Amino acid sequence: MKSSIEKLIREKQVREAEVKTRRHFIKSCAQGMGGLALSSIFMGCDPLRKPAPQNTMAFSERDLNPLSTLAPPYGPKVKSVIYLHMAGAPSQLEMFDYKPQLHKYHGQDCPQSLLEGKKFAFIKGTPKLMGPQAEFKQEGESGNWVSNFLPHFKKVVDEVAFLKAVHTDQFNHGPAQLFMHTGSPRLGRPSIGAWATYGLGSVNQNLPGFVVLTSGGNAPDAGKSVWGSGFLPSVYQGVQCRSQGDPVLYIEDPKGMSRDLKGRTIEAINAINKKEYTKYADPEILARINQYEMAYRMQIAVPEVMNINNEPEHIKQMYGVAPGKESFANNCLLARKLVEDGVRFVQLFDWGWDTHGNVRSGSIDLGLRNKCREIDRPMTALILDLKQRGLLDDTLIIWGGEFGRTPMQENRGNKKMAYKGRDHHGDAFTMWMAGGGIKKGASHGKTDDIGFSGIEGRVSVHDVHATVLHLLGFDHEQFTYEFQGRHFRLTDVEGEIIHEILA
Amino acid sequence: MDILLQLIGRLHPLIVHLPIGFILLGILLQFYDRKQGEFKRVVSLIYLWGALSATLACITGYLLYSGEGFSFDSVKWHLWSGMATAVFAFLMFDNLREKTLLKALNKIPVLWMSLLFLLLISFTGHLGGNLTHGSEYLVEPLPNSVKSRLGFPVFEKKPIVLNAENWRDTPFYEGVIAPILNNKCVSCHGPKQAKGGLSLHTKEAILKGGENGAVIVTDTPDKSELYARLILPEEDEEHMPPKDKTPMEKAEIELIASWIAQGNPFEGTLGDFGLDRELFLSFFPKKVVLDHPDLEIPKAEKDSITAIEAHNIHVDVLSGDTHFLSVSCINKPNFADADFEILRPISQQIAVLDLGGTQITDAVLDKLAALPNLTVLKLDNTDITGATIAKLTALEHLRDLNLTYTPFQEKYVSLFPEFPNLNKVYLYRTNTTAQGLVPLAEGRITLDYGQYELPPIPSDSIVY
Numbered sequence: 001m002k003s004s005i006e007k008l009i010r011e012k013q014v015r016e017a018e019v020k021t022r023r024h025f026i027k028s029c030a031q032g033m034g035g036l037a038l039s040s041i042f043m044g045c046d047p048l049r050k051p052a053p054q055n056t057m058a059f060s061e062r063d064l065n066p067l068s069t070l071a072p073p074y075g076p077k078v079k080s081v082i083y084l085h086m087a088g089a090p091s092q093l094e095m096f097d098y099k100p101q102l103h104k105y106h107g108q109d110c111p112q113s114l115l116e117g118k119k120f121a122f123i124k125g126t127p128k129l130m131g132p133q134a135e136f137k138q139e140g141e142s143g144n145w146v147s148n149f150l151p152h153f154k155k156v157v158d159e160v161a162f163l164k165a166v167h168t169d170q171f172n173h174g175p176a177q178l179f180m181h182t183g184s185p186r187l188g189r190p191s192i193g194a195w196a197t198y199g200l201g202s203v204n205q206n207l208p209g210f211v212v213l214t215s216g217g218n219a220p221d222a223g224k225s226v227w228g229s230g231f232l233p234s235v236y237q238g239v240q241c242r243s244q245g246d247p248v249l250y251i252e253d254p255k256g257m258s259r260d261l262k263g264r265t266i267e268a269i270n271a272i273n274k275k276e277y278t279k280y281a282d283p284e285i286l287a288r289i290n291q292y293e294m295a296y297r298m299q300i301a302v303p304e305v306m307n308i309n310n311e312p313e314h315i316k317q318m319y320g321v322a323p324g325k326e327s328f329a330n331n332c333l334l335a336r337k338l339v340e341d342g343v344r345f346v347q348l349f350d351w352g353w354d355t356h357g358n359v360r361s362g363s364i365d366l367g368l369r370n371k372c373r374e375i376d377r378p379m380t381a382l383i384l385d386l387k388q389r390g391l392l393d394d395t396l397i398i399w400g401g402e403f404g405r406t407p408m409q410e411n412r413g414n415k416k417m418a419y420k421g422r423d424h425h426g427d428a429f430t431m432w433m434a435g436g437g438i439k440k441g442a443s444h445g446k447t448d449d450i451g452f453s454g455i456e457g458r459v460s461v462h463d464v465h466a467t468v469l470h471l472l473g474f475d476h477e478q479f480t481y482e483f484q485g486r487h488f489r490l491t492d493v494e495g496e497i498i499h500e501i502l503a
Numbered sequence: 504m505d506i507l508l509q510l511i512g513r514l515h516p517l518i519v520h521l522p523i524g525f526i527l528l529g530i531l532l533q534f535y536d537r538k539q540g541e542f543k544r545v546v547s548l549i550y551l552w553g554a555l556s557a558t559l560a561c562i563t564g565y566l567l568y569s570g571e572g573f574s575f576d577s578v579k580w581h582l583w584s585g586m587a588t589a590v591f592a593f594l595m596f597d598n599l600r601e602k603t604l605l606k607a608l609n610k611i612p613v614l615w616m617s618l619l620f621l622l623l624i625s626f627t628g629h630l631g632g633n634l635t636h637g638s639e640y641l642v643e644p645l646p647n648s649v650k651s652r653l654g655f656p657v658f659e660k661k662p663i664v665l666n667a668e669n670w671r672d673t674p675f676y677e678g679v680i681a682p683i684l685n686n687k688c689v690s691c692h693g694p695k696q697a698k699g700g701l702s703l704h705t706k707e708a709i710l711k712g713g714e715n716g717a718v719i720v721t722d723t724p725d726k727s728e729l730y731a732r733l734i735l736p737e738e739d740e741e742h743m744p745p746k747d748k749t750p751m752e753k754a755e756i757e758l759i760a761s762w763i764a765q766g767n768p769f770e771g772t773l774g775d776f777g778l779d780r781e782l783f784l785s786f787f788p789k790k791v792v793l794d795h796p797d798l799e800i801p802k803a804e805k806d807s808i809t810a811i812e813a814h815n816i817h818v819d820v821l822s823g824d825t826h827f828l829s830v831s832c833i834n835k836p837n838f839a840d841a842d843f844e845i846l847r848p849i850s851q852q853i854a855v856l857d858l859g860g861t862q863i864t865d866a867v868l869d870k871l872a873a874l875p876n877l878t879v880l881k882l883d884n885t886d887i888t889g890a891t892i893a894k895l896t897a898l899e900h901l902r903d904l905n906l907t908y909t910p911f912q913e914k915y916v917s918l919f920p921e922f923p924n925l926n927k928v929y930l931y932r933t934n935t936t937a938q939g940l941v942p943l944a945e946g947r948i949t950l951d952y953g954q955y956e957l958p959p960i961p962s963d964s965i966v967y
Contacts, residue, residue, distance in 0.1 A: 071820035075793055152957050203817055205834050318957050342833050366967040373962065381957055388953025390883070390905040390929035473822050503792075 069201035072473025077437025088354030089401035092430035101449035106131035127408035142441030161501035165445030165454025173221035176402035190230035193345035203342035206301035216351030235287035247306035332378035357421015404429020466495035512566030525553035547599035554592030581630035671774030795827035795854035807848035829855035889915035920944035
């Protein structure tokens with residue numbers, strides 16, 4: 001007890017010292033150096049890139065409300081995005097990428113030529129090839145392949161466009177997830193949802209612009225950075241909502257605190273914060289002001305939108321929801337509700353796709369099938385439900401993992417595993433997109449006979465990002481943020497729009 | 504000998520600058536000297552040099568013309584005016600000498616003659632420049648608006664017009680091959696210039712080939728220069744089009760190959776040759792579906808937008824390249840019919856209007872008809888029954904109509920074909936009975952009744 005108080009006092013002293021020196025400096029140089037520094041801060045951080053304010057520090061609309069909407073530079077095809085991320089990496093070879101030849105080579109040693117110079121997370125020595133563990137059929141008018149692990153999904157196969165030869169250069173979950181969501185395998189970059197909210201804002205004033213929902217029992221391996229705001233102002237980070245219990249922690253007012261009193265408290269805090277901002281012009285203060293206000297409004301709006309109990313029974317059945325529990329189905333239904341209410345970016349993470357074959361739940365023929373069952377109905381229902389509400393044309397749905405899985409059976413420690421499994425594989429994996437601006441029933445890219453590498457239409461993670469930004473109305477090469485002296489892009493210096501899957 | 508003549512011909516662009524320099528110098532000096540008349544002899548001498556070098560330019564010019572495959576029509580004015588310049592230079596020389604041969608010329612004021620001379624040399628030089636750089640060299644950097652005002656074509660490309668419905672009826676040569684050759688080859692191999700003796704703008708010219716013979720070996724693209732050069736590595740000197748020109752698209756190269764493989768026909772349509780649709784996919788127009796009419800409209804007043812937003816109605820510019828607006832009442836669920844008046848100042852700019860979940864009634868549709876550019880209209884989760892839906896037939900751009908979760912009645916569905924541009928109507932959870940997608944008005948309109956179902960299947964409950 002004593003030590004923690006001492007710790008607090010020490011922290012207070014440190015903070016005070018920090019503030020005092022800065023305060024002193026800025027005060028004494030308010031008209032000179034301070035003004036110069038502030039103007040550079042403004043130029044760097046103001047997303048609208050207005051000229052720096054000279055003597056008066058007027059608030060722009062975006063300063064006061066960082067989530068106010070901005071027009072995309074080019075005609076957008078979609079207004080919202082729902083990103084379904086299967087954390088752990090689903091096996092494309094059991095779901096969408098049918099490789100009959102792999103059956104023929106089942107049990108044979110993987111050719112050395114394929115293994116040379118390649119890195120695998122666990123595979124050692126010479127692994128054996130493993131044929132598809134699912135049965136495939138061509139479905140719909142498009143004739144695209146879907147396995148029997150996804151019996152519902154085949155009904156919407158003509159709505160989606162497949163990318164069969166996506167590749168990544170990361171072979172471990174954390175970096176690969178970061179790469180998939182921020183465009184860089186290292187920490188510190190804004191996530192794609194943060195970019196979208198930063199660039200477009202959000203229509204609904206009572207809900208966050210970027211909502212994150214997780215299922216499968218664990219958060220993604222890369223942690224919250226996969227929905228972080230990186231160097232963008234923190235107001236653009238994803239807001240994680242829970243589908244079990246209170247959607248947002250501490251959303252209820254404590255006993256004895258009336259809503260009115262809460263409102264006036266926030267007003268007073270924000271008045272002080274605005275004064276602070278006029279002094280220091282730190283955009284983080286504005287973000288804080290806005291977050292207080294939004295939190296106050298969210299207390300009413302979020303429990304409402306996050307409540308799936310009021311949905312009609314046939315909708316609940318269609319998604320296969322489990323009210324009160326944390327499930328992918330609940331999250332899909334919530335994603336529809338959020339998009340319906342104008343949320344810009346909804347990010348779903350479903351954990352548990354890492355099918356190495358070391359445990360039963362992580363086996364290609366058993367555990368994977370359970371995971372497929374868990375997502376099959378909900379993601380199909382999501383597409384159909386958005387469609388019948390006229391929302392699918394305004395929404396982009398993206399499905400995929402952080403990488404794919406090897407055509408070889410995993411032989412961890414050069415031993416036979418307890419169950420059938422596949423190792424991490426970034427050379428070729430499948431993703432799909434559906435919704436506005438997407439060519440229905442398209443399939444782009446082709447892998448070789450065993451599904452090891454893409455031989456046609458290979459696309460990179462940057463290409464996927466460029467395409468998503470294109471659909472939102474951005475040129476990914478022009479959409480930048482200046483940080484530490486240079487302009488940053490989601491797609492770094494790469495990325496080409498995948499026109500083959502665009503309508 | 505031929506090589507030598509060609510080489511001398513190629514010195515023409517160098518040599519032409521000598522007469523230009525001499526003659527301009529002479530004219531300037533003559534003007535400077537117009538009062539005193541002190542330099543008359545010097546000027547005369549300069550004109551002599553000008554005349555001699557102009558003659559040399561004429562000779563090299565003629566060699567260039569005959570050695571490089573220019574057509575006479577394209578060079579004739581340059582040729583005649585160049586020769587006229589040379590002759591005129593001799594005349595000026597003679598005119599300024601003390602003992603003139605042609606006395607008659609002395610009667611014309613010297614300054615007039617100089618002025619004429621200046622015009623002549625400028626005209627000749629300009630024509631020569633046109634030949635080397637193309638007649639649009641000086642016009643090209645100008646903005647399109649200025650170009651068209653000056654009467655220059657904005658771009659001379661022949662478009663390849665194909666579409667998914669009737670591509671089979673397009674003539675193979677006229678509709679596809681000729682435009683490709685025109686857009687990518689004819690600037691160097693055409694009526695103005697025929698490099699390597701080859702021009703590709705007419706059937707006869709194509710069949711004639713170039714200085715090394717025919718460029719097409721019928722039925723065998725690989726042996727035909729016309730195709731083989733297209734697929735050489737880009738670094739190869741023989742590769743066509745040359746490095747600094749617009750390269751051919753992959754699809755265009757494939758079409759040239761299949762045209763030769765089909766016996767390079769100049770008659771017949773694409774359908775006649777049973778060509779694969781895949782070959783033409785990249786030429787089909789990309790359907791750009793915009794949420795607004797393809798019109799230029801004035802920008803909405805900033806003040807009127809601010810005033811509307813003060814009512815908690817959300818107004819957004821659709822995108823940076825248009826002034827059309829999207830209006831949403833998502834933050835104003837109590838929006839009622841009377842509130843429509845708030846939107847009047849921007850009635851021309853509204854292209855997307857979301858009144859979903861508001862208090863509006865059938866009466867509002869009458870007012871909505873006053874939004875001339877409305878393209879997407881969302882009336883979901885309201886009390887719209889459809890009784891006044893006919894009012895919206897006045898909206899000539901209305902494309903998407905969302906009526907989900909309204910008491911919209913079945914009997915009004917028959918009015919939709921009267922909507923001029925309607926494409927999609929969402930009718931999920933209305934007073935209607937159908938299910939799924941139903942085409943209307945010969946497929947122009949799709950009604951989406953929704954009610955999609957995912958009936959339970961045994962595997963739903965199998966846990967592995």
